[in-house]
Amino acid sequence: MVLLDTNVFAIDRFFRRDERYEVNRQLVARLPRIEAGFCIFSLFELCGISSFNLSPEELKRWSYHFDEVYGIEILEPRGLYTMLAADWFARFSNRMFELFGRKMTWGDAVLLKTAEDYEVEAIITWNKKHFEGRTIIEILTPEEYLRGGEGRKGGTRNR
Helix, strand or coil: CEEECHHHHHHHHHCCCCCCHHHHHHHHHHHHHECEEEEHHHHHHHHHHHCCCCCHHHHHHHHHCHHHHHCCEEECCCCCCCCCHHHHHHHHHHHHHHHHCCCCCHHHHHHHHHHHHHCCCEEECCCHHHCCCCCCCEEECHHHHHHHCCCCCCCECCC
16 A cells, blocks of 8 residues: 555645646546555645635535545544543654654654554655655655556555
8 A cells, every 4th residue: 555645635636737737647547546545634634725725515525525536545543443542642642752753744744653554565745855764664756656657565456
């Protein structure tokens, strides 16, 4: 599985004049055929960004059906349903502060935590520099991922 960063979806939905849009769109078109995930916290981040451009009704509809719109899996926090909320929150908070120690923003840290928890093959982002030197997980731009094809571990879905 690959984990997608918020910027992939922000460019797809709101920045069609961005110089990266065409390559980004190629990746988005391929998503239903690959094993790809998006962190629930990243979805919340994207909804906050999108709230400036979408009506409350559009935002709710888009967010509740995001996985269907893009053909991806929304990844919930690991351990959330297996321990008491206070215990989960303490562990989550401790891990987040460890990641902040690597000089990361909330959005990047929670994405990396999800990537590590799910043991993903790669993170796909337009902001490689935010993750380089902070993880052993492969960090790829959409363009790099597309050049590598769908033959990566995790490969294509059976749909």
